[in-house]
Amino acid sequence: MSGRHAAPPKSRHAAAKGAGVWPLLLSLALVTVAVAGGLALHRSSDRATGAATSAPSTPAIDLAARAAAVDQVLGKRAQAVLRDDQAAFLADVDPGNKSLVARQRTLFANLRQFGFARLVYQQLSQQYDEAVTRKYGPSTYLVAIAMTYQIRGIDAGPVRAMLGYTFTERPDGRWMLVSDTDLDKRLPRGSHQEAWDTGEVLVKRAPRVLVVVEKGQDRLANNLLGMAGSAVKAVTKSWPGSWTGAGVVIALDDKIVRGADYTEPKNAEDAIAMATWVYRTLPGEVTGEGQRADSYVVVNPRNRSRVDARTLAHEFTHVATAPSGAYAxxxxxxxxxxxxxxxxxxxxxxxxxxxxxxxxxxxxxxxxxxxxxxxxxxxxxxxxxxxxxxxxxxxxxxxxxxxxxxxxxxxxxxxxxxxxxxxxxxxxxxxxxxxxxxxxxxxxx
Structure with a gap:
């Protein structure tokens, strides 16, 4: 984890002028949460959680046809985001589940703001859960999904996040999304719960900088843009290697975003921000921990007022060095x-x-x-x-x-x-x- 722990007894500027006590500069290391007993990404798993069981007996389903149909739904949703087509994005969402429709509508509006150069959804593996099957019926298809994306001007290459969807088969043979939360507790820490998965957000940009705040927090977004711009310039100038990357700052009210968990006592009170890994390959795909590509900075909502350009320069140095590896x-x-x-x-x-x-x-x-x-x-x-x-x-x-x-x-x-x-x-x-x-x-x- 990367961030700061203790509130300085005096401001940094006061310390710089010779106040006699330098502020405590406490950081958490980059989030490196290994996957223990996580999802099997390339084969079905019946041991993902204690609640999961072996696959129940179900009516005969043409697995190839199901895979093709769900791929079609996922492809339609990705293209809908890129083309700004909300109707297409919601077309295969269960219209009877009003809360799901509302969440998916918010998700679409959030995704549109990030400016993806690339977006693809890919089925990884089926997961079994008897309770979920009882809830939605014998055709229930609970599946882990990889979201491969690249934010224009931010991500140097494609990166991946995880989500879980539950589909059921309609009488006409089409497949319908009936839930987007059933796998949340099984997914590896840090590879899901992205900024766009929260409530309504506001995304603002500047050269090599992207800031995410709650919808309506324009003033906060503009302040963070200015500080982040200074911090990006500082890291580019001062860290060897002429870093050409970008800084993402997520400052939401949510206490759990990506790999940052500000409900934990050690983080909740004093941490200001932490740089959280962005994955090139997901945990469990190639290695247990996943292969890291970059980092996004997540701000502690409790200590948002303490963020300044130096805070972000510290975190962006972690961002600049993240691709080198995790063993220093x-x-x-x-x-x-x-x-x-x-x-x-x-x-x-x-x-x-x-x-x-x-x-x-x-x-x-x-x-x-x-x-x-x-x-x-x-x-x-x-x-x-x-x-x-x-x-x-x-x-x-x-x-x-x-x-x-x-x-x-x-x-x-x-x-x-x-x-x-x-x-x-x-x-x-x-x-x-x-x-x-x-x-x-x-x-x-």
């Missing part, structure tokens, strides 16, 4: 994001970094025995974040941005074990994490 040590992940966050940027007051550097050395480094370990990074976040920043600050000063960027890429892609991390650091820096900590100590002395 936490001190490098959060240290890199905090390093960029603290640099000069449009619309943000310049920070007194020399003073902060000395404060970190005297307040935290003298007590530390090593770089912050992954296992305790967030439990000891008061010291972990400053020390992580100091480590990355040292790397930039001593080795330069190009070397730091290359180091990060290899650590993120290959650093799944301590032995691999040591090997990569020796290759690039001539020292391990232990040696880096000793070098930071020596520089302080």
């Amino acid at each position: 040590p936490r001190w490098l992940v959060e240290g890199a994001a905090t390093y960029v966050e603290f640099l000069p940027m449009d619309g943000a007051e310049r920070l007194a970094l020399d003073k902060y550097r000395q404060e970190v050395r005297t307040k935290y480094l003298v007590k530390a025995k090593s770089l912050p370990a992954d296992a305790v990074f967030f439990q000891q976040s008061d010291s972990s974040y400053p020390l992580a920043w100091l480590a990355v600050d040292h790397l930039f000063a001593r080795f330069g941005g190009t070397e730091v960027g290359t180091l990060y890429q290899e650590m993120a892609a290959l650093g799944s074990t301590q032995a691999e991390r040591d090997r990569i650091m020796l290759e690039h820096l001539g020292m391990t994490e232990t040696g880096l900590f000793q070098a930071i100590k020596a520089a302080a002395a």
Whole structure:
């Protein structure tokens, strides 16, 4: 998870002017929720949940005909979004289910605002649930769906999300959507509950930026657009590799969106925002965790007023580095994001970094025995974040941005074990994490 935990005792600007107490800069790492007992995406599963059972006896159904018919419904719905045809989108929705029709109408209006360059719905696998079958009848078809999409000007390539639909066969042989919620609790965390799946939203754009807020929140959207624009420029300028990606900021009233769960106590009170994975392949398709492509930032509705350009620069650094992989040590992940966050940027007051550097050395480094370990990074976040920043600050000063960027890429892609991390650091820096900590100590002395 990526975000911040603690409310600073004073504003960042006050701290930069020498107030004596630097704000606590606490971030959650990128959401990396593995799938445990998730859906079988390429074969039917009778163990998806405790409530699921083996397939009940049903009247003979031509499976090939059903697959073709449902594909036709899904294709019609995707094209309806791209062509702005609400009637076609709703044509195969159960007209007797008023709440479903209302949700689907809202979904269509939401989807239209995102500006998809590509949108495809694909059947993945049938799921069985006796209660659902009893509710809708013997022809019930409960199926996991992959939504492949690409938001124009935002996603560098196609990405995927998950949803679950329930269909039944009409007397005329056509298939009708009767529910869009029956699989919600089984779907892997972080790969569904997208911003368009909530209530009515407002989507606003600027170059390389997309903001999602509640419908009618124009002022909030415009404020976030300005801050996000500054943050995108800052990351592009300051993070090695000339990032050309985009920043998505989702600031809704909902407490669970994508991989962000602000109902959890550790997040609800203090987290400001977190960068949540966007998937190139879904959890369970190729790997258990899924293959990640990018990240969208989700803001905690409780702390929406605390978001500023520096907050978003921190999160967008996670976005920029997300495609490299998930294996970099936490001190490098959060240290890199905090390093960029603290640099000069449009619309943000310049920070007194020399003073902060000395404060970190005297307040935290003298007590530390090593770089912050992954296992305790967030439990000891008061010291972990400053020390992580100091480590990355040292790397930039001593080795330069190009070397730091290359180091990060290899650590993120290959650093799944301590032995691999040591090997990569020796290759690039001539020292391990232990040696880096000793070098930071020596520089302080």
